[in-house]
Amino acid sequence: MAQDPLYGYFTAVAGQDGQISADELQRCLTQSGIAGSYQPFSLDTCRLMITMLDRDMSGSMGFQEFKELWQALNGWKSTFASYDRDRSGTVEAQELQQALVTMGYNLSPNALNGIIRRYSVSGRIPFDEFIGCSVRLRCLTDQFQRRDTSRSGHASFHYDDFIQVTMSV
Amino acid sequence: MAQDPLYGYFTAVAGQDGQISADELQRCLTQSGIAGSYQPFSLDTCRLMITMLDRDMSGSMGFQEFKELWQALNGWKSTFASYDRDRSGTVEAQELQQALVTMGYNLSPNALNGIIRRYSVSGRIPFDEFIGCSVRLRCLTDQFQRRDTSRSGHASFHYDDFIQVTMSV
Numbered sequence: 001m002a003q004d005p006l007y008g009y010f011t012a013v014a015g016q017d018g019q020i021s022a023d024e025l026q027r028c029l030t031q032s033g034i035a036g037s038y039q040p041f042s043l044d045t046c047r048l049m050i051t052m053l054d055r056d057m058s059g060s061m062g063f064q065e066f067k068e069l070w071q072a073l074n075g076w077k078s079t080f081a082s083y084d085r086d087r088s089g090t091v092e093a094q095e096l097q098q099a100l101v102t103m104g105y106n107l108s109p110n111a112l113n114g115i116i117r118r119y120s121v122s123g124r125i126p127f128d129e130f131i132g133c134s135v136r137l138r139c140l141t142d143q144f145q146r147r148d149t150s151r152s153g154h155a156s157f158h159y160d161d162f163i164q165v166t167m168s169v
Numbered sequence: 170m171a172q173d174p175l176y177g178y179f180t181a182v183a184g185q186d187g188q189i190s191a192d193e194l195q196r197c198l199t200q201s202g203i204a205g206s207y208q209p210f211s212l213d214t215c216r217l218m219i220t221m222l223d224r225d226m227s228g229s230m231g232f233q234e235f236k237e238l239w240q241a242l243n244g245w246k247s248t249f250a251s252y253d254r255d256r257s258g259t260v261e262a263q264e265l266q267q268a269l270v271t272m273g274y275n276l277s278p279n280a281l282n283g284i285i286r287r288y289s290v291s292g293r294i295p296f297d298e299f300i301g302c303s304v305r306l307r308c309l310t311d312q313f314q315r316r317d318t319s320r321s322g323h324a325s326f327h328y329d330d331f332i333q334v335t336m337s338v
Contacts, residue, residue, distance in 0.1 A: 057286075059286050107329060115336050155326055159310075164277070167306060168287050
């Protein structure tokens with residue numbers, strides 16, 4: 001069987017334990033060139049990526065999670081690129097809104113405006129912020145749905161659980 | 170009446186509209202010297218500070234909110250300084266934990282560990298991250314308590330509301 005090329009990127013930075021931390025993930029993603037001509041991911045965004053898939057809460061990532069991340073990143077990158085037609089590395093607020101609809105999120109104007117305010121830099125959304133936004137939105141939506149077992153669109157949180165879910169991403 | 174010295178810092182950056190945006194707040198706080206020998210606040214942290222007090226959701230801050238922020242920042246800075254005894258500009262994970270208890274938060278080990286993972290840089294918590302953590306924790310706790318009207322420690326969120334609360338900070 002041909003070796004998975006992703007495995008090469010991964011093992012180049014993973015130590016003996018086969019796990020990578022946020023700064024190793026940052027190096028790994030930079031070396032893989034996944035960001036293309038866009039700015040490399042910030043350490044903050046890499047920390048978020050680890051949290052998104054960190055089921056054992058270890059703060060690090062194994063190869064299976066890395067493959068899963070890789071797939072998600074490629075999807076988000078294509079979505080971003082389809083809106084960034086002039087290849088400026090940024091999209092407009094309204095384009096972020098459309099991208100989120102494309103990604104399947106059904107949010108009110110108030111929620112969308114809150115997201116835009118949070119992720120805009122000088123009125124536009126850079127690639128790294130777009131990815132950070134996508135990771136957090138997916139994490140928070142997953143956590144919400146786990147608590148909304150009847151799919152009613154409502155979920156109840158204990159204070160400690162709410163802080164755990166929201167402060168770790 | 171003697172002029173409030175804070176008003177000088179504020180008007181030096183506020184335009185004709187008497188409101189400051191995140192990058193103006195960053196300049197304002199840097200010029201005021203509130204961070205002392207610590208690193209100036211990042212733009213991300215300044216955006217969070219605006220969101221914390223932005224009752225009209227305008228994305229900017231008036232003088233009354235600025236005064237309120239100033240007071241909160243001074244409190245958090247004293248708390249941080251009391252743990253940063255060697256004046257390294259960072260505190261240990263365990264000290265962040267103690268600081269949060271001092272600030273009145275009653276959180277489980279799991280919630281505390283999530284916070285520590287999120288805000289540590291190379292195993293320690295820098296001043297700017299500590300302030301970011303304090304601002305977010307206060308915002309999220311305020312929002313939770315507004316929905317926990319009976320003070321039962323439980324609150325129910327509609328999905329859209331949950332995303333609005335958690336994605337804007």
